[in-house]
Amino acid sequence: MIDDRQRALLPNGLQDLLPPDAAFEAQTIERLMAHFAAEGYARVKPPLVEFEDSLLTGPGRLLAAQIFRVMDPVSQRMMGVRADMTPQLARIAATRLAHAARPLRLSYAGQVLRVRGGMLRPERQFAQVGIELIGAPEPTADAEVVRLAAEALTGIGVKGLTIDLNLPTMVDVVAEAFGLPTDQLGPLREALDRKDPTAVAELAGAAAPLYAGLLDAAGIAAEALARLDALELPAEARRLVAMVADVVRVIDLADLDAQVTIDPIEHRGLDYQTGVSFSLFAAGVRGELGSGGRYVAGADQNGGGEPATGFSLYMDSVLRAIDAPVRPRHLYLPFGCGPVAGRTFRADGWITVQGLAPETDPVAEARAQGCSHILRGADAIPLDAIDIRGA
Structure with a gap:
């Protein structure tokens, strides 16, 4: 029989994201996505798994060794779990949005899974957030993408940002x-x-x-x-x-709050890139916060495709580069409080926790539930101000 300690073990590079970190990641992703939307980037949501040959076109070819594969029992075709979302955006642009006006601005957020991690990023599953600007060959498109990446990161609180520009x-x-x-x-x-x-x-x-x-x-x-x-x-x-x-x-x-460097011959193994590329770093933070650059979207072994540029942010690294939010106030509502008792407090930004059974010691239960305050009458009373001996 498997005991609890064995059930808690996960494969290397995979982890449970627990409170409050899971909520912090979700909130940060939505802040980034709102920033992209404000500059005209429309959100798309590709599937986690799709046919292998679709994932291995264009820039996806270089990720063939990183893709988990599974047989589709319905079609009997090989499928792959995405290791990067950029190839999926290129597929969407070339097929379902082929007749949409160019330049096409798309954004995305989702989980990716890779066969193995690296030295700087041992994580094999992480959230990826980014944009693609497709159908714009002009240098101004490269500039827009780099600027947007930097502004989005500094907007969520990243300090000590470095933008390293490359010509692969x-x-x-x-x-x-x-x-x-x-x-x-x-x-x-x-x-x-x-x-x-x-x-x-x-x-x-x-x-x-x-x-x-x-x-x-x-x-x-x-x-x-x-x-x-x-x-x-x-x-x-x-x-x-x-x-x-x-x-x-x-x-x-x-006027970005970032240092800009240039390494004209660095290519970081991204052989599909065709123009200006870049990586984003923060002082004292392990691994890249993100990377991007110019490539050809929708290209196959026979060529074709259209000019594109974009970037991906890696949320595991991004979260290491920003301060955790101030924990919101938690108010304990003792058993017997009516369903509307906490409504006003929630409207003011409180988090309320409702007691579900009569408490012998409501204050102790409030502390056990991680609350900082308890409802007494119509007021939120700080637990630290209460004399536990019965005052």
Whole structure:
């Protein structure tokens, strides 16, 4: 027989969210969603499970190893539990909302499940919240998405926010301009990710000085842009720098309470991204608060699709970056109080707890129920002001 201790055990990376944390997460998600709605992003709700081939299109291809799979007993087709909601939004835009006006602004919130966690985020199930801006190729779309992510986070109380802007296609663009063999790109990216100038010099040949300059350019946005402007970049690389500069200008105009950095060759393994990407961090908080960037929505193995950009916030990290709310006042209504006794208090923001059976000691029961006050007549009396000896 399984005892209570065994039943309380959960698989690695999964956890119960208990009071008051579960309510805090739900309230924070709704605050974020209200922020997105105020800027024209309409909420959609895709299913938790869908056919595997739908989940593995476009950006979903890179998450194939993270998807739990199950056979649908009705259709006899393989289904997958979503590991990320972005592919689902791309599917909705390309099918059910194919004829909706562009640009299409969508928002979402829901749980995702992954086969394994990472070093910085060991959680395998967590709430994901985000937006997608689909059908807008302009740099102003990238700027809107970055600004909205930062404003939403600072709006819920995140402090010490850093926006790290990246150009994940920069490595390929420079490699193509210098004619580097494609089989060298993988090792070259790994060397650049390690910030290993010796390995970069061995792999990049004539492009090594330029890659070294790109490595050195990383830093605070204004300084990074100045260093990038001083490099002799190929035309396409110069266009990428102009794109990230546009994003920085919009962020500056928005007067955000955030530090902006640029790392022009960081790509964090997101090979599907096609333009400006970004990650969000908070001082002293483990893991990314979120990430996003430009990609092609609805693309398949034959290409196609439409330009898109967006971001996802990871609520497990976000909640670590904000202060817990002040606990609302809890009022105990002793047994025998009528059903309307607490109505006025609830309207004023109190939480009321109704006694369900006659109490030998109402004050002790109020304390046991986690209340700070007890109803005496028409008044809420603080428990700390009551003499338990009978006053």
